[in-house]
Amino acid sequence: MRPVDYVRPLDVAEVLTLVAERPAARFLGGGTNLIDLIRQGVERPDTLVDTTALPLAGIDTALGGGLRIGATTRNSDLADDHLVRTRYPLLAQAVLAGASGQLRNMATVGGNLHQRTRCPYFVDRESPCNKREPGSGCGALEGIGRSTAVLGTSDHCIAVHPSDMAVALTALEAQVELTGPRGTRQVAMGDFHLAPGETPHLETVTQADELVTAVLLPPPSLGVARYRKVRDRASYAFALVSVAALLDVHDGQIRQARLGLGGVATTPWRAHAAELVLVGAAPTDEVFEAAAAAELAPAKSLPDNAFKVQLARRTIVATLRRLRADGSAS
């Protein structure tokens, strides 16, 4: 067995020095995905840098009325946080929709953003996978593809991004804070995850010498919001389709709409095309249908995953109708 070092640094500067010298190092948060991938031989780090002793856990109000979520905050602490529950219930719902109580107690926010696809061909080392081994091909394209993506795909990869949390963060227009040897930078959630294109092994803009140190939420928007997840069983399963939706209706007109989609795309998907149809229109069933159709028009499906296009359409419309009812009740 190849030797592995385990370290648990206490400050970020120490971490940055360490990973600059060890390009095959991996950050370890809760380990809920990475430990499994190491055991399967998919991930082969030479060093595990445990991030959980860094002073990065916790949630604080940020200047301007937003929220700063430290990168090592556990998913359960994020969902339990009073400010998150009252001001960003969409995020609390999305986090609570993911995994199980045990896994949420372990998983960190930074780790959730970097979790890998659960595409069975990615995990199976005997199958070709351009994400695991660039240039080896894609087993999913001609394989059993029920879980695969219909949006944001390429000829090289159709793997779904598995996160619920990230879908809500996309709809909330969060920023990811990255810290590296050149200092700190912020990247919008919409730019953080990379479409597979010809390089499906590159999944985020995070560089090897950078660490996600926080997620920043802008002040809460007006209107009502909700996360709806559809899956094969009632709980403890990845999404077939999920919708993070925010709707602000005033005087019979949609002032603002934001939509994120999970389970159907290669990245946490922001449904810009649907939003364009919604904003300025009346919140009618016909408009909701037109918005869903606009977003799903470029969908590319295979026989096994074609059901997702219809399921996504229906879930988008049902979620928007529910928000319309929530909004008129409040």
Added chain:
Amino acid sequence: MLVVNDAPTTLDLEPRVSLLDALREHLHLTGTKKGCNQGACGACTVLVDGRRVLACLTLAMQVEGREVTTIEGVGPHPLQAAFVRRDGLQCGYCTPGQICSAIGMVAEHRHGAASVVTDDVTTTPDLTPEEIRERMSGNLCRCGAYNGIVEAIVDTAPAMAEMAPALTPVPA
């Protein structure tokens, strides 16, 4: 150094050894079960600083210096008696994980946690059977003893809330 069921022990481990293997193979605490070994079944659930986690996806190194409680450190517990009374098991393989998970779950609820079936996440709902099923969904039972498991938890939840440990933040 690991603190398991209040007993400090020092082990010399390869970094990839899971907490589950450390407990079973090194400390011979075989009450914690290895089911899927990939975070899909919940059989290996233990408590770390009072929080339920999966021992199969935790490295032993990660819990150095923290309080680990396994099924051996739990009993005798009123929930165990309720499992027997309510037929909350058949083969029993998932039971240690179910018991540890339920103890952690009740502590989370006492701490105010909502769940995905909670209609309004700003509130803490009662632990109804529906809430219990959702909150215990990370523990699979292949014998299908779920009805008995839920009944046992309903019976015992008030007493367990009294015994619930204070939840300390996970990062040391």
